[in-house]
Amino acid sequence: MSVSATYFPTEPTAPTVKTTEFPGEKSKVAIKSLGTVFDSRTAYFVADYEKSIGNYLVDVDGNTYLDVYAQIASIPLGYNNPALIEAAKSDKMIRAIVDRPAIGNFPGKDTEEIIAEILKIAPKGQDKVWSGLSGADANELAFKATFFWYQSKKRGYANPFSEEENVSVMKGQSPGSPDLAILSFERAFHGRLFASGTTTSSKPIHKLDLPSFNWPKAEYPSYKYPLDKHEAENKEEDKRCLEIVDKLFQTWKVPIAGLLVEPIQSEGGDNHGSKEFFQGLRDITLKYGALLIVDEVQTGVGATGKLWAHEHFELSPLPDIVTFSKKFQSAGYYFHDPEIVPNQPYRQFNTWCGDPARIILAGAIGHEVLKHDLPALAQKVGTYLFTKLEALQQKYPKYLQDLRGKNRATFIAWSLDDATARNKFLADMKTVGVNIGGCAENSVRLRPTLVFEEKHADLLVEAIEKVLSKY
Amino acid sequence: MSVSATYFPTEPTAPTVKTTEFPGEKSKVAIKSLGTVFDSRTAYFVADYEKSIGNYLVDVDGNTYLDVYAQIASIPLGYNNPALIEAAKSDKMIRAIVDRPAIGNFPGKDTEEIIAEILKIAPKGQDKVWSGLSGADANELAFKATFFWYQSKKRGYANPFSEEENVSVMKGQSPGSPDLAILSFERAFHGRLFASGTTTSSKPIHKLDLPSFNWPKAEYPSYKYPLDKHEAENKEEDKRCLEIVDKLFQTWKVPIAGLLVEPIQSEGGDNHGSKEFFQGLRDITLKYGALLIVDEVQTGVGATGKLWAHEHFELSPLPDIVTFSKKFQSAGYYFHDPEIVPNQPYRQFNTWCGDPARIILAGAIGHEVLKHDLPALAQKVGTYLFTKLEALQQKYPKYLQDLRGKNRATFIAWSLDDATARNKFLADMKTVGVNIGGCAENSVRLRPTLVFEEKHADLLVEAIEKVLSKY
Numbered sequence: 050m051s052v053s054a055t056y057f058p059t060e061p062t063a064p065t066v067k068t069t070e071f072p073g074e075k076s077k078v079a080i081k082s083l084g085t086v087f088d089s090r091t092a093y094f095v096a097d098y099e100k101s102i103g104n105y106l107v108d109v110d111g112n113t114y115l116d117v118y119a120q121i122a123s124i125p126l127g128y129n130n131p132a133l134i135e136a137a138k139s140d141k142m143i144r145a146i147v148d149r150p151a152i153g154n155f156p157g158k159d160t161e162e163i164i165a166e167i168l169k170i171a172p173k174g175q176d177k178v179w180s181g182l183s184g185a186d187a188n189e190l191a192f193k194a195t196f197f198w199y200q201s202k203k204r205g206y207a208n209p210f211s212e213e214e215n216v217s218v219m220k221g222q223s224p225g226s227p228d229l230a231i232l233s234f235e236r237a238f239h240g241r242l243f244a245s246g247t248t249t250s251s252k253p254i255h256k257l258d259l260p261s262f263n264w265p266k267a268e269y270p271s272y273k274y275p276l277d278k279h280e281a282e283n284k285e286e287d288k289r290c291l292e293i294v295d296k297l298f299q300t301w302k303v304p305i306a307g308l309l310v311e312p313i314q315s316e317g318g319d320n321h322g323s324k325e326f327f328q329g330l331r332d333i334t335l336k337y338g339a340l341l342i343v344d345e346v347q348t349g350v351g352a353t354g355k356l357w358a359h360e361h362f363e364l365s366p367l368p369d370i371v372t373f374s375k376k377f378q379s380a381g382y383y384f385h386d387p388e389i390v391p392n393q394p395y396r397q398f399n400t401w402c403g404d405p406a407r408i409i410l411a412g413a414i415g416h417e418v419l420k421h422d423l424p425a426l427a428q429k430v431g432t433y434l435f436t437k438l439e440a441l442q443q444k445y446p447k448y449l450q451d452l453r454g455k456n457r458a459t460f461i462a463w464s465l466d467d468a469t470a471r472n473k474f475l476a477d478m479k480t481v482g483v484n485i486g487g488c489a490e491n492s493v494r495l496r497p498t499l500v501f502e503e504k505h506a507d508l509l510v511e512a513i514e515k516v517l518s519k520y
Numbered sequence: 521m522s523v524s525a526t527y528f529p530t531e532p533t534a535p536t537v538k539t540t541e542f543p544g545e546k547s548k549v550a551i552k553s554l555g556t557v558f559d560s561r562t563a564y565f566v567a568d569y570e571k572s573i574g575n576y577l578v579d580v581d582g583n584t585y586l587d588v589y590a591q592i593a594s595i596p597l598g599y600n601n602p603a604l605i606e607a608a609k610s611d612k613m614i615r616a617i618v619d620r621p622a623i624g625n626f627p628g629k630d631t632e633e634i635i636a637e638i639l640k641i642a643p644k645g646q647d648k649v650w651s652g653l654s655g656a657d658a659n660e661l662a663f664k665a666t667f668f669w670y671q672s673k674k675r676g677y678a679n680p681f682s683e684e685e686n687v688s689v690m691k692g693q694s695p696g697s698p699d700l701a702i703l704s705f706e707r708a709f710h711g712r713l714f715a716s717g718t719t720t721s722s723k724p725i726h727k728l729d730l731p732s733f734n735w736p737k738a739e740y741p742s743y744k745y746p747l748d749k750h751e752a753e754n755k756e757e758d759k760r761c762l763e764i765v766d767k768l769f770q771t772w773k774v775p776i777a778g779l780l781v782e783p784i785q786s787e788g789g790d791n792h793g794s795k796e797f798f799q800g801l802r803d804i805t806l807k808y809g810a811l812l813i814v815d816e817v818q819t820g821v822g823a824t825g826k827l828w829a830h831e832h833f834e835l836s837p838l839p840d841i842v843t844f845s846k847k848f849q850s851a852g853y854y855f856h857d858p859e860i861v862p863n864q865p866y867r868q869f870n871t872w873c874g875d876p877a878r879i880i881l882a883g884a885i886g887h888e889v890l891k892h893d894l895p896a897l898a899q900k901v902g903t904y905l906f907t908k909l910e911a912l913q914q915k916y917p918k919y920l921q922d923l924r925g926k927n928r929a930t931f932i933a934w935s936l937d938d939a940t941a942r943n944k945f946l947a948d949m950k951t952v953g954v955n956i957g958g959c960a961e962n963s964v965r966l967r968p969t970l971v972f973e974e975k976h977a978d979l980l981v982e983a984i985e986k987v988l989s990k991y
Binding site: 080086101106123133134140143150153157161164178185189200210220225227241247255374393 | 550551553554556557558559560561562563564565566567568569570572577580591592594595599600601604605608609611613614615617618619620621622623624625626627628629631632635636639648649650653654655656657660663664667668670671672681685686689690691692693696697698699700701706711712713714715718721724725726727728729730731732733734735737845846849861862864865866867868869870871872875877878881
């Protein structure tokens with residue numbers, strides 16, 4: 050029996066559309082009412098999670114969407130997955146919710162087991178983890194670890210802080226608060242707090258009016274598609290972008306302690322970087338003594354056909370820090386070098402140090418992902434789907450430009466002419482019962498769950514064709 | 521029947537001490553083992569949350585501590601509170617855990633109800649809320665709201681961004697990323713991310729080696745105790761500190777968009793500010809067109825005898841933003857001015873916009889707090905306890921210096937000569953079965969739960985006397 054049938058014997062066999070407008074009437078009323086207590090201007094519709102199941106998201110008007118967006122790429126195993134419901138009902142979970150421990154000071158007797166569970170799904174070679182609460186938080190915690198590490202190298206890992214450092218840090222001045230930078234890329238998305246926001250450059254709306262650190266931005270490759278027909282140009286593009294990174298390390302006015310990069314820039318447009326590009330980045334960070342931080346908030350936990358997307362790049366040495374959130378439901382970073390543990394306690398610290406309830410759920414997710422080898426399933430289904438989309442591209446090239454994500458499982462995207470065309474396509478897909486997301490200004494991104502199978506892919510392709518055939 | 525007896529019919533009647541060292545043998549082994557997957561250097565002992573109940577925290581060695589620290593001031597209603605267990609077992613909670621919605625895009629049909637529930641415990645006059653995940657996150661989200669508001673005032677709330685802004689923000693440069701500041705205070709604690717960390721100035725260890733924004737710090741009053749014997753001096757102190765704040769607004773090189781302040785500086789030493797001081801701050805923010813952000817992460821939800829500590833200050837107009845976390849288990853900020861809602865959607869936004877599971881728990885906490893009028897209970901018990909501590913102070917003045925928190929319910933603190941004396945006192949309290957916390961270098965802070973009653977206060981005072989009588 051297929052994985053989705055095992056989990057969801059009553060999953061619908063096709064989407065059902067009940068309304069002609071989206072949001073439907075009941076959703077409209079509910080969104081307006083929600084607006085009295087919450088900023089509901091961004092709501093697409095109001096969901097009925099009780100009725101949603103597997104790959105199908107139901108709204109309050111009774112529309113049953115095949116969901117290839119999965120919230121914002123963040124539902125791992127389908128709606129109301131029975132294995133996760135079991136975890137949610139466990140005594141361990143109830144205690145984690147009710148008696149939320151400050152695990153730095155007062156860990157519980159199950160804290161070790163809970164954390165050990167999420168280490169089982171760690172990227173290859175990473176054997177330590179630090180917990181946070183969101184993707185932005187995970188990245189900022191990783192920046193902290195990076196700056197601690199960088200200054201400890203300079204000062205000597207075992208050496209104490211100087212009196213001058215202890216005094217100046219209280220004024221937010223150097224040397225206690227040093228001028229250091231994290232290098233990131235144009236079109237990157239790493240979160241929306243102040244340091245993570247500094248490293249985000251996908252859209253103005255994400256950060257307009259917010260003060261920013263003065264940190265360098267390099268160019269991320271822009272490839273020509275299909276890749277196999279533009280090998281030489283794309284190789285040149287890698288080289289050009291790597292030279293920019295190298296030059297920034299040489300010339301930036303403050304030291305660059307870490308380089309932060311997504312294996313596939315997601316929010317920024319599903320921009321891919323080649324294995325060679327990433328190997329080049331690894332070399333540059335080694336050359337200049339900076340950490341390589343890979344942001345796997347969106348790419349992690351199986352959707353690219355490997356547990357962690359950077360495993361496609363065969364980096365050596367491995368990335369220093371890998372951040373996670375979204376589909377893992379918990380957030381934080383994996384690492385391996387013992388010197389990334391700060392040289393004194395209470396440096397990487399806060400009241401809760403993550404949320405054990407969410408860590409327990411992440412453990413349950415990891416368990417299912419490994420048990421059913423869901424990255425392999427994503428690879429199989431993704432390859433199947435990509436081939437079908439290539440055929441569709443032949444028929445409708447204008448609406449499936451730069452089809453990308455071959456061999457990256459279900460992590461597939463394409464572009465349309467502009468934002469207007471893309472937004473119309475996303476909206477039209479609802480009329481045929483598909484909830485689908487965009488990225489950048491003019492692209493469509495597929496982010497189904499890990500229990501998305503060939504039968505769902507068939508329905509998706511049918512639905513796309515139904516929409517495009519009317520254009 | 522008393523509230524604690526109602527919730528916890530089997531709560532112990534006194535602490536039990538089983539070991540002579542703290543951590544005990546079993547805790548030591550467990551801390552070492554935990555160290556293989558987590559930085560356990562900060563662990564005091566390993567707790568057994570299954571056996572903990574009400575005001576008593578049990579460790580794996582069987583020590584049963586009367587807990588007047590309540591994790592890090594973050595357990596609201598005692599361990600294994602039956603009302604919260606009921607909330608944790610509810611279908612609504614299970615769905616929130618398993619089908620975690622991205623509530624900005626795909627709110628569920630119960631999202632409005634869940635959020636409305638936490639508005640019932642909002643500070644007086646605040647009728648809107650935005651959800652986050654931790655105290656640091658809450659404060660940074662408040663900074664974002666403040667900067668959006670400040671620039672929207674300048675630009676005109678309804679006016680679009682200029683092309684120059686849209687271009688410069690992508691480079692992290694002005695005018696899109698403007699130079700703006702949040703004013704905070706010396707000895708303040710507002711979290712440990714980069715912007716929140718900039719506003720934190722309690723101890724070097726919190727932020728050494730981290731880059732900082734260049735934002736102004738004012739002085740928070742340092743009063744002489746007891747307050748009623750030093751009225752004139754303390755009034756002068758208020759005046760002096762207010763003048764510093766006013767001057768910073770006049771002279772700081774970049775505009776100050778908001779003033780961030782704790783009603784009682786907690787981590788920084790339980791430093792109190794008078795009603796007049798806070799009224800003065802309110803006036804200054806009005807004079808210079810900045811928002812007043814009150815950080816109630818530690819003081820909120822009843823422990824000072826009012827639902828929210830700033831309600832003691834009778835501010836008019838009310839604070840613009842009030843942040844919360846810790847005892848509320850969920851995090852975020854309350855506000856009232858509709859123009860603090862950003863002028864466009866997707867400005868205050870992220871994948872999850874908080875965690876509905878934690879918001880549901882906060883709603884259940886709020887429900888119990890209101891139902892049993894727990895701020896009034898804290899006031900009654902605090903007054904009772906303070907009187908007993910004053911008597912103890914007469915007997916042991918050296919160990920109960922600057923006793924503070926009169927009329928602020930159980931939010932009580934005092935100081936010892938230095939860090940050595942204070943740390944010895946905290947450690948000695950474990951030998952008589954009390955888990956108690958410190959603040960600043962040389963102070964002791966009481967942070968019991970909201971179900972801490974006279975009988976618990978008696979036990980606490982007895983335990984303190986048992987320790988001090990041997991000094």
